[in-house]
Amino acid sequence: MAELKLSPRVIPDRLQSRGNRLLKSWESLLLVVAVLIFTINSFASPYFLDPWNLSDATFNFTEKAMIAFAMALVIIAGEIDLSVASVIALSSTAMGLAVSFGFDTPVLIGVGLSTGLVCGMINGLLITGLGLPSIVVTIGTMSLFRGLSFIILGDKAFTGYPASFAYFGQGYVWWVFSFEFVLFAVFAAIYSVLLHKTNFGRAVYAIGNNQTAALFSGVRVGRVKFILFLLTGLMAGIASICLTSRLGSTRPSIALGVELEVVTMVVLGGVSILGGSGTIPGVVLAAFIMGMVTFGFGLLNVPGIVMSIFIGVLLISVIALPILWARARRRVAH
């Protein structure tokens, strides 16, 4: 065993050995962490337990979480999409361009969504059509999409979005429940059903566990992956609409580094970065945890870059801890 301690991807039995049981406990662990952070936050700051403040706090994660749902599927299928933040930027730029041509809200939504879809399609075609590794392709499109924003905008910014457009990022459906939060909840439900209750979701797991076996059992691997990248692009487009509407302006540096937070959210949610396992409820919990931590830090006046250190540490430790834990358990068992 010890001599084959190579990339875990080539040892399928290891994935199964710490399979379902640990995963099930992972979500309950997340729940405990979420409750703990919630409690600590409410003691650390007197402003935390205010319904409107909590409502504001949801904006910290709703947009990212919407992308994280699609990203979770991509990662479960054994791929990755690092271009999502750039898709947000390009989509936002396209909407800004549409505004400068005098279009109104319905057209803006169409432009935002279709830009996301086209970006996802480009990723999907390069990865499944040409069979290129998704890491490099999406690093490339990450520069390309944001680069296009820079070409269009340079050092300028688009503002002057119509008043009706503000609803998507600033509107409230009922009481403290913002439009974004409701959208987040709806997508959480849709993606839960898609991943856990449909043939498509089963195919995603199959591809992530063993792509060749999935191919031989009749799963259209290429098509499923293409759809996944399309979905990720679309979700980035939707997130872009929300973010642009919330900020009311577009700069080419919009949503810089968001891909890192989305990947962290997915991994924190218990999705294996090697593919093949993970759940949507886990990602939802992870979204709440990250949102509350950022919000709590914000209330305590911790600068943003320090929060990003925390996210980096979080990303590494949520992956390292289960590995260390499994190792410790194995040692006890022996």
Place this chain on the structure above:
Amino acid sequence: MAKILKNREILLVVAIAALLMAITLRFPGFVAPANLARVYNDTSILIILALGQMAVILTRCIDLSMAANLALCGMVAAMINAAFPGVPIPFVILAAVVLGALLGSVNGLLVWKLDIPPIVVTLGTLTIYRGTIFLLSNGAWINAHQMSDAFKALPRAPLAGLPVLSWLSVLAIAAVYLLMTRTPVGRAFYAVGGNPHAAVYTGIDVGRTRFIAYCLSGALAGLSGYLWVSRYAVAYVDIAAGFELDIIAACVIGGISIAGGIGSVPGAVLGSLFLGVIKNALPVVNISPFAQLAISGTVIIIAVAVNARAEKRRGRVILKKAEAV
């Protein structure tokens, strides 16, 4: 395989030559030897970094933290110099290189001992290293007047017609070339990337080899940190932000396979030079510098598509037969 690699490098030389010719049509002065030397000097740091990234990619890993590592080491070098101007510059450089290697070894240890996927490790350390710069400097800049003259002068100092910066990159190319082609460690990099299982059976410690690759990339990032800060005479949190993409682009363009085991030092150097020529030519041919990001992105995608075609010829045969049966 050697033939394909050879083709790749010739292809790149031809591409760079074609690029230079196209630029010459618009601006003849670009190919003057003095200007070409300037372009090389401007690309030196990218070359040094690409050599480190190459070692990591050869072992089937990736180092996204190089630019953050560079910025942190550069900041530390600048802070040492600002606080103790009397410390001789070689010691400052040594400190930057050692710190860089340490930061690289953190990546290496996480990949080696904990089996965490390299992309996750280095995405995480990227933000941690960047954030650490902020913690160290409190977000303040270290400007030219806080640095000693000797600190700023070294990379510019002329030596036999070229600045020291250029010579350092030449030295790094030679050293890494010897390492890759003439030492067991270099051979191990290729073996680990080519087939990790086979490497284990030939007695190569895969994890340790990856660890060494990360230490090397870290050390080179540390060296580049000093060079960057002293060359531009300023250190702040965001220096070289996003540069990790340029480094990976240089490697991918140079024919280094992201799947590991394939690549050469001349390839990495030529890939860097290709990007360097584009970067220096944009203002000359009146293209907005804002276009550079999009161009690098496009070049990465094209290069990886070309790489994949070159690799397909040898790597995919088994799968195809299995499919046919």
